[in-house]
Structure formats: C-alpha cells, structure tokens
Amino acid sequence: MKKIVILGAGTGGTIMANKLRKVLSRDQWEITIVDKDKTHYYQPGFLFIPFGIYNKNDVIKPKSDFLPPGVQVIYNGIDKIEPNNTQVLLEGGQVLQYDYLIVATGTDISPEETPGLKDGSLWRKEIFDFYTLDGAVALREFFRDWEGGRLVVNIAELPFKCPVAPLEFSFLADAYFTEAGIREKVDITFVTPLSGAFTKPKASRMLGDLLEEKNIRVVPDFYLESVDNEKKVIRSYDEQEIPFDVLTIVPVNTGSSLVERSDMGDDLNFIPTDKYTLQSKNHENIFVLGDASDIPTSKAGSVVHFASEVVYENLLSAIENRPLKAQFDGHSNCYIETGYGNGSIIDFNYDTEPLPGTFPLPGVGPFGLLQNTKMNHYGKVLFRWIYWHILLKGKEMPIESQMTMAGKKS
Amino acid sequence: MAQKTLAGKNLEVTDEGYLQDFNQWNEDIAREIAREEGIELGDEHFQVLNFLREKYQEGANLTIRKVGKSGITDIKGFYKLFPGGPLKKASKIAGIPKPTSCV
C-alpha cells in the first residue's frame, strides 16, 4: 500500500483530499489527513463579525462534513516532518510514513513577535485582531458600546494573508459608524508598511482614492516595532508614534511552528517552494499548497483553489514518473467589500497587475474589475456558499484556474 | 529606462535609479548612489550591502526582518544606517532591483 499524507485540513488540504480520493484507487493508495482542529473556519467571514453582519455560527462547520469517505482523518497536533526519513511525527508520538506529502498548514498570526502586543494590558480589551474568530468576536463586543475616538488599523509585517482584508475592514468600519450616527466622532487611520494602500499600482490608486473619499487617513511606510500600552501609541522602527483609542491589527503572520521544528522554513516559517510546480525546493516528494508556501502571490483562498489544480496534476505526474508539466501562474482573485452593499474585484497573477475590465466574461461581467458595484458585493456574499458547497469539495468552478486577459483593459 | 553615469561608468538604470544589471555594480558606484541619498558608506553599510547582494543571488525574498536577523545589525540599526526606507535605499545602493512586496 502506498501512502499520501496531507498535513492541514483547512482550505487546501480539504480540497486535495477530495480531489485525490476520487482518482486514486483505494487498493493502492492510502490517504491520510491530519489537523489539530475538528472545526473548519470560513476565515473570509471573520471580516464581517466585528460589524454584526455575520456571527460565530455563520463561519464554523465540522471538518468532517467536507472530508470524503475513504480518507483516514486524524485530529491531532503535528509535531514535525522528518523529510529525510519520509515520515511525520504527531504530538503524542504517532509516526506516519509517506510516499508523498502535501503540506497545507497555512499561516497564523504571531502577535508575540511584537513587544507590547499580546503581552500588554490592552490585548483584546482595546487592541484586537480580526484574523482569529476569538479576536473578531471580542471586537464585536467592543464596537457595540463604543462611542467613538481614534480607530487605528495597522498591518505589522508582510506578507499577510488576504492582503485586501484590512482595507475592507476600514471601509466597513466607515459604513458601520456612519450608520450608527457617530462617524464624525470616529477618526479612522490606516497604517501600513507598504508605500500606499496596496502594492500593485493600478489597484493601489483605485483603493487609495476610495480611502480618501471615505475620509480614512493613510500612513504609509510605517514598520511596526512595538505597542506602548501606557501611552496608547504604536511605534515604528524609525520612531514615529501614532496614538489610538482602539487598535485593530494584523499581527505578524508566520507559517506553522511545525515548519520551524522541521527546519524547513524561511525566517517567517514559510516553506521554499517552486513557484511554478509547487513542489518543495528541497524535497521532491513534498508539495506545498496554499499559505504555507513562500510563493510570491497573495495568501488567499482563491489562490489555494487555483493552485490545487496544479498540485493535483503534478502529484499524479510524479506518481507515474512523468515530468511535472502543470505550471502555476500565481492567479489570485479577490472580492473587496467597500461598504454600503458595494464591492470591487481584482484579478491578477505573477506577471500581470490587477487591471480594470469585466469578469469572468469579456464585456459582460457580471463583475466589474477595479470598479465599485453592487454586483461585486453579491459576488462576495455568494462566495461563502460556493466555498462550503463547491470549492472545499474540489468540484469544478465556473472560473479557469489560469488567469485570462480576456475582458481586461491594460 | 534611463542612462546614468556613475563612478565614471555609463549605466542603464530604471526610472527610479535602480541598476538594471546587478553585475555592473562596484563599491565606487555604491558610494556615489549613497551620496545622492545623503549617506556616507562605512564598513557596516558594506556588510549589509553584501548580505543583500548575496541573498538576492540566492533568490530569497528580501525583507527588513531578514536584515534584522542577519547578525550584522538589528532592525533599528538598519534604519539608522539607511534612514527613511531602509530596504528600498539599501537595495538601490547594493545595485539590486527595487524590492517588491508581494501581497
């Protein structure tokens, strides 16, 4: 019996378990998936919780609902990978041998990387993250009774998953406090280590204009050193200080600590990965899918979905000793909530920045790229349904995994 | 694309002044670009520049954090050596492309 082990049953791991179980014979291939958590979190939904649009139950389901029969599921922490012995050690001592390994352990926040963040007195009282369910729920409670003041939205380090999420958070905050009738008492400042609202020039301009329109101040080139809980300021390495009454932060994102224990990662625990084949750079029988890798594109569910096609094809080729022909193009596709029931959408890859136009059908849409429309917002709302019912199950989506220039205006 | 004379050599640079060809770099060119940025280069500067060139050649993603963990200086020190945008400035002086943060 040959063995495939999948580490992480989040977006990527779940998709792979479904795709592979369909094609690999059960007599020849044993598929095992490991995760420490029995709950599947719909992470894009965390964004809406602080504003009371979703609640906790809208974003959690049992992982077992999405894993196919015939796959061995182990709910247990993973200690480390021993690539030279082709085995994985679980916490508690269990050992899993593999012929092929798929690492899909994602990225998580590491607030302990920033002095004064998690170890200060204000954490989850006046300092919140919305990248965890607990953080988003705590912020919901805070916003309920807040009467206004300085709201600072900060990104601590690059890269971080879902790069548009803090912008969306700012737009939604503007709409939320306007509807609550206290917008004039709320000062919103967006503080980023980037040189503008976003990295890619055309999208940065469009999003920068939206921030201005909504009266959200941008502080660019701010690289967070520490949080001062006494003075209530965030401080950068070049000693700028920005005062806050409530701080919403995207803490440093790192790959799973298991990557560090396995000595397989870079300085942020992301695994060096061939950006085209998605094979680990150091180990031929390991593929890396999703946020866990170091490939230079967004860490996002849409990317994981497109990349899963490539991992799937290349893994099957590897099994048959054929060359790895499938090449990932870095395709990313993000819906951006902009508040008041509107949304925007960007579509890009390694080589092409987000451009205006229509998506997915040239000239028709229904979605407008880099435009602010009601239809784009419905796309985001629909995405949750698509995520649970189509994407995780590894079914065909009506969108090509390779980016297309059709419908884009350069 | 633009042409620029640096340390007596005619070089191709980007519109923002980053060298097109990393191999044309030498220490005199570095000193001259640094001077335009208002920086006089010392030993520690050169250690950082060489570190960046080495990592760039290895194909690593360059970050401020990485320089901070290099053992040459910490992040605060990096800001003191190259005030303003340390990674952007140091990359320019090191003759490597402008760092792109991929998000």
Ligand SMILES: Cc1cc2nc3c(=O)[nH]c(=O)nc-3n(C[C@H](O)[C@H](O)[C@H](O)COP(=O)(O)OP(=O)(O)OC[C@H]3O[C@@H](n4cnc5c(N)ncnc54)[C@H](O)[C@@H]3O)c2cc1C
């Ligand atoms: C607030 C927010 C908004 C977002 N919005 C969007 C959006 O609009 N569109 C979009 O496309 N994407 C969005 N994303 C990003 C998207 O959710 C992720 O990129 C995607 O889920 C990554 O999938 P993955 O399989 O790589 O990792 P995950 O889905 O994060 O799965 C990793 C799994 O590994 C497990 N694991 C890790 N370490 C261990 C260990 N040591 N032992 C056992 N198990 C372990 C974890 O428990 C987890 O289940 C958003 C994310 C956030 C936080």
